[in-house]
Amino acid sequence: MTTVAQAILNGMMTGMLIAIPALGLTAIFAVLRYVNFAIGAYATVGAFAAWYVNTRLGLGVFPSAIVAFAAGGFVGLVAEQTALARLRPSGALAVAIASIAVNLILENLIRFIFGNDLQGFDLPIARDWRFAGLRLGPQQVQTAAIAIAIMAAVFLFLRFTRFGKAMRAVADNPDLGRLLGMDPSRIAMITVVLGAGLAGVGGVLLGLDTAIDPMTGSRLLLSIFAAAVLGGLGSIPGAVVGAVMIGIGEELAVLVLPATYRSAVGFATILLILSLRPAGILGERNI
Amino acid sequence: MLKADGLVAGYGAAEEILKGASIDVHAGEIVTIIGPNGAGKSTLLKAIAGLVPLKGGTVVMNGADVTRKDALGRSKAGLAFVMQEKNVFGTMSVAENLEIASFGNPSGTTARREAIYARYPVLAGKRKALARTLSGGQRQLLAMGMGLMTEPALLLLDEPTAGLSPKAAEELFAAIIELNNSGLPILMVEQHALEALEISTRGYVIVTGRNAATGPGKELAADPEIRRLFLGG
Ligand SMILES: Nc1ncnc2c1ncn2[C@@H]1O[C@H](COP(=O)(O)OP(=O)(O)OP(=O)(O)O)[C@@H](O)[C@H]1O
Ligand SMILES: [Mg+2]
Numbered sequence: 001m002t003t004v005a006q007a008i009l010n011g012m013m014t015g016m017l018i019a020i021p022a023l024g025l026t027a028i029f030a031v032l033r034y035v036n037f038a039i040g041a042y043a044t045v046g047a048f049a050a051w052y053v054n055t056r057l058g059l060g061v062f063p064s065a066i067v068a069f070a071a072g073g074f075v076g077l078v079a080e081q082t083a084l085a086r087l088r089p090s091g092a093l094a095v096a097i098a099s100i101a102v103n104l105i106l107e108n109l110i111r112f113i114f115g116n117d118l119q120g121f122d123l124p125i126a127r128d129w130r131f132a133g134l135r136l137g138p139q140q141v142q143t144a145a146i147a148i149a150i151m152a153a154v155f156l157f158l159r160f161t162r163f164g165k166a167m168r169a170v171a172d173n174p175d176l177g178r179l180l181g182m183d184p185s186r187i188a189m190i191t192v193v194l195g196a197g198l199a200g201v202g203g204v205l206l207g208l209d210t211a212i213d214p215m216t217g218s219r220l221l222l223s224i225f226a227a228a229v230l231g232g233l234g235s236i237p238g239a240v241v242g243a244v245m246i247g248i249g250e251e252l253a254v255l256v257l258p259a260t261y262r263s264a265v266g267f268a269t270i271l272l273i274l275s276l277r278p279a280g281i282l283g284e285r286n287i
Numbered sequence: 288m289l290k291a292d293g294l295v296a297g298y299g300a301a302e303e304i305l306k307g308a309s310i311d312v313h314a315g316e317i318v319t320i321i322g323p324n325g326a327g328k329s330t331l332l333k334a335i336a337g338l339v340p341l342k343g344g345t346v347v348m349n350g351a352d353v354t355r356k357d358a359l360g361r362s363k364a365g366l367a368f369v370m371q372e373k374n375v376f377g378t379m380s381v382a383e384n385l386e387i388a389s390f391g392n393p394s395g396t397t398a399r400r401e402a403i404y405a406r407y408p409v410l411a412g413k414r415k416a417l418a419r420t421l422s423g424g425q426r427q428l429l430a431m432g433m434g435l436m437t438e439p440a441l442l443l444l445d446e447p448t449a450g451l452s453p454k455a456a457e458e459l460f461a462a463i464i465e466l467n468n469s470g471l472p473i474l475m476v477e478q479h480a481l482e483a484l485e486i487s488t489r490g491y492v493i494v495t496g497r498n499a500a501t502g503p504g505k506e507l508a509a510d511p512e513i514r515r516l517f518l519g520g
Contacts, residue, residue, distance in 0.1 A: 165379070165387045172376040175338060178358040179368050180437060181391015 002133040007251040013140050014206075015227075015247025016147040018220065021202030022227040022239040023154055024195035030171040030234035031191040034092040038079055038099040039199045039224060041106035043217035046072035046200020047207040048110055048119075055122045061208065064121075065146060065201050072200020073193040075106065080192045103218065111214040118211040143205045150201060151240055158236060167191060171234065199224075223250065226266035229273050232283020241281060288312050288349060288472055289335070289366075289441055295343030296334040303342065304330045306496040310474065312441060315488075317463070317473045319504060321480040321517055322493035328476040329371055331493060332443050335474075336368035337361040349440060362391055365440030371449060371476075374430035377419030381410055381429055384418050388433035396436075403432040407462075424455035428462065435466075442466065444475035460486060480517050484508035492517070 021043050028036045046068030053059045053067045079102045087094045126138040158164040167187055170177040174184040202224075203217050227246045231238025249265045257264070273280055289312040297303040304327040312318045320328050333339040335346055337358035345354045348364045356364065376384050385403055389396045404411035407428045413421065418429060427447050434442055447463065448456035456479060464486055467473050477483035484490045487504030492513060500513065507513055 162387075162390070162393065165383055166390055168379060169376045169387045169390075172378050173373055175358075176370065176374065176376065177390075179336060179338070179362060179370075180388050180433065181359055181362050183359065 003255060004252070006134050007255055008248055009134055009136065011248030011251035012244055013136075013144050013247070014251070015244035016144050016151075016240075017202060017205045018223050018227050018247055019202075019240045019243035020147055020150055020205060021199040021217075021220065021224045022231070022243045023151070023236060024198035024202070025224055026228045026231070026234055026236060026239040027154075027167075027191055027198070028195040029228070030236075031167060032088075032095075032188050034084075034088075034095040034099070035225070035233070036084070036099045036195070037096060037221060037225070038076070038084075038102040038106065039196070040217035040219075040221035041103040041110075042072040042076050042196040042199035043203030043206070043220060043224075044110055044212070044214060045075045045106060045203070045217075046197075047203035047212045047216050048114055049200070050204035051119050051121060051207070051212055055119075058122070061123070061142060062146065065204055068200040068204040069197040070200075072203070073197030076196020076199070077189065077193050079106070079196075080189065103221075107214050107218055114214065116214060118213050120211045121208055123208065137209075139208060143208055146201075147205055150198070154198070154236065163190070222263050222266040222270075223247075226269045228280075229270050230280055232280025235280065235282040238280055238282035288314050288316075289474065290347040291331075291335050291344065292347075293344035294331065294334050294341060294346070296330060296339045296341050298330075298339070304496050305334060305344075307344065308493055308496060308498055309344075310335070310491060312472050312474050313488075315467070315470065315472055317467050317475070317487045317504075319480070319483040319487040319490045320474070320476045320493055321484070321490060321507075322499070323517070326493045327496040328493055329445050330496075332368060332445050332474070332476060333370075335361075336366055336443055338368070359391065362437055362439075366443065367434035367437045367439035367441070368443040369427075369430045369434045369445065369447065371445035375418040375421075375426055375433065378417065380415050380417055381421070382414040384429055385410075385432055385436055388436035392437060399436055399438070403435060406435075407432055422455070423451050424459060427451065427459055431462070431466070439471070442471055442473050444473060446476055446478055448477065448479050456482070481508055 021039055025036060025039045049071030050064035050068040054064045083102060084095050084098055087098050123139060128135045128137045158168055166182050170182055170184045170187045177184055206220060207216055223246050227243035228239050230245060231242030246266060250262050253265045254262050291310045293307045293309055294305045295303055295307055296305045308331050322328050330339055334341055337356060345352060348366060351364060353361050353364045385400045386396055389399060409425055410429055410432060421429060448459050451459060460482060463473060484504040484507050490504045490507040491498060492500040
């Protein structure tokens, strides 16, 4: 019983972290209508940028996360401008495939610069908290708190700012947006910066717990994509709900299956959702 | 006011849809475009609004040549276009739709939105409702309200009464007349050709992308040939 409760708790914690890059993926999908698999590499870029300023400059978790946002957003914008945006006339599939290539290129660039070794963050060592037989690390709580703050900020931005509303409007109906004075391509670029930046923050939050290497983001990609698909591609609340469900599902799966089968949860979810309910739980429309 | 001359436009490599159509609208007018299905009426409004690229012809708005301007530039020049379909943001509330409609010109948004609510009280009662939950007539009023939020000099309406019940269509025509009486010129495409021509200063008949006939609304509505072709008798 306690093991199940512990798995659910751990799953919720990881799920909230997966939610951040899943928000990025789903936001980019909502506005630009393609699945950006380079989100994995943007997460790795963010993780390494944060690791660098954390271990070399001694910055704490919070400022490092801001650096991760900036690094992810910048790399995402460059990739969009130099490669992905040019392919948009060829359709969403071409862009999605190109984003896999971008993912590989970035991953190998990081390997070239930082090497293949595992890198750990410089964090104070703290003892886990225990209550009712459950364990919870203070670091987990801090990263979860940051994740919740980021989700809240994204919701508030989309709900209450003029620009956030314009983003939702263009995602809904770009032609109408253009008639009303919005510039859909500019809004798309800002969405890319925001989405890739969120991926970058997600990368560092997920890396804080363990250690990072050039594959960090690519390993998470399946869970991120599954979370977004489960919640409904393009749905912001859906990405959060989907991520928490995937996080819990993965932790529960490894209670009964060997740990190598963890990613089977993501695969199975994607297969099931795409064949049974392509719009996902909270999605507006079918893919 | 609006002078669109010899417009040529289409979609991609296919044959052009507009083959040199011309439309004028003068201050204070209601001008109606009628014609058979697929004649290019919607394409004509889109070409005027800048949603379809022009391959020929000129668009002059209040003396300024806007031919080379995109939809954004035409909107700034005073054109507001209410599309035939997908003319509101369905996933956003009525209030958000009106607010975001002033994106290109945001000063005084709240006051302008209140003016729309005063003009269309049914929308005021639905501020928080998602636009996709509105009835056809309410959605059309919202779409027109969004056009008004841009403070246009000319309103383009594509089949505003399409899909409405006879009663809702009648109410919408009343709303169009009221808007026009407040000084706003209107250029619309209508399937309810007879009703539309009756309230129009002038009308145009467009067939296969070209002007086929033009004249005062009441004269066109009374023309036996036009009645036979478009007005069902
Ligand atoms: N986005 C598009 N891409 C390609 N072809 C289009 C597009 N929109 C319209 N067409 C074609 O252009 C032609 C004219 O269409 P348009 O919508 O302008 O006609 P219409 O006069 O408004 O007709 P209706 O009375 O049915 O609204 C049609 O043959 C239509 O199939
Ligand atoms: Mg039409």
